[in-house]
Amino acid sequence: MQITVKASRRTEQGSRASRRLRRAGRVPGIVYGGDKAPQPITLDHNELYHQLNNEAFHASILTLEIDGERESVLLRDTQWHAYKPLVLHVDFQRVSADEKIHLNVPLHFIGGENSPAVKLGGCIISHVLTEIEVRCLPKDLPEYITVDLSNMQPEQSLHLSQLELPPGVEAVHHGEGDPVVATALKVRGESGPEGGETTES
Structure with a gap:
């Protein structure tokens, strides 16, 4: 099963910027690993929320599409609100085809x-x-x-x-x-x- 996650590059960082994103229905995140620098990203909250309810999303190689550019990643961490069904932050790790x-x-x-x-x-x-x-x-x-x-x-x-x-x-x-x-x-x-x-x- 191929699962595509759509995201956008994030330029503003910090707690205030993250709160603004969440109010706008976006989730701050980051993708790291491989031979590239860590890239802050944002994702649509509702789309991500539904994907997180899919068991395969947690145990699959995902295709992360950032402003049209694609790379293979794994979901590594998800931070949730203490009592609301609200995703606060998400981490993805880049993967290489020849590395276990x-x-x-x-x-x-x-x-x-x-x-x-x-x-x-x-x-x-x-x-x-x-x-x-x-x-x-x-x-x-x-x-x-x-x-x-x-x-x-x-x-x-x-x-x-x-x-x-x-x-x-x-x-x-x-x-x-x-x-x-x-x-x-x-x-x-x-x-x-x-x-x-x-x-x-």
């Missing part, structure tokens, strides 16, 4: 309701992780990673090292051990399929 990137990618769970753990073991499957950090070239970046739970057994856990990752993609884990991605938990008093499963992503 690190990014959190969402997990999509399938098959859990048909697993032995749920149908026969009276378990629920808890999704311990909802995303993982990956390292790959931009061309190999997946929008999401599918996690098949159809073979889960009662009281079994699925670990990060057991995930099937797309070619060219490796999982990144900071710390010791092998993190649990999902686990089948026995429900006290449940012995049949009514044990169910937690809501799938």
Whole structure:
């Protein structure tokens, strides 16, 4: 999926200028990285707000179009108002086709309701992780990673090292051990399929 983000160069900076932009329905931002200097930008608030509600927007190589000039970027940071649905600032990072990137990618769970753990073991499957950090070239970046739970057994856990990752993609884990991605938990008093499963992503 190709997602294009339209922006304009920003010349005025500082808190007062940012407040004026927000009152005018614009969001201040910046794009940095690569062999170019950081470029302050502005974006349409409503358009950006709707794009931020798209899961793929957070885990995709985006095409940032600044006054007609295009470059490939990643969304790196978004600042929100404390209690209003208002985007205050956004950061993008330029990417190079031949340099590996690190990014959190969402997990999509399938098959859990048909697993032995749920149908026969009276378990629920808890999704311990909802995303993982990956390292790959931009061309190999997946929008999401599918996690098949159809073979889960009662009281079994699925670990990060057991995930099937797309070619060219490796999982990144900071710390010791092998993190649990999902686990089948026995429900006290449940012995049949009514044990169910937690809501799938």
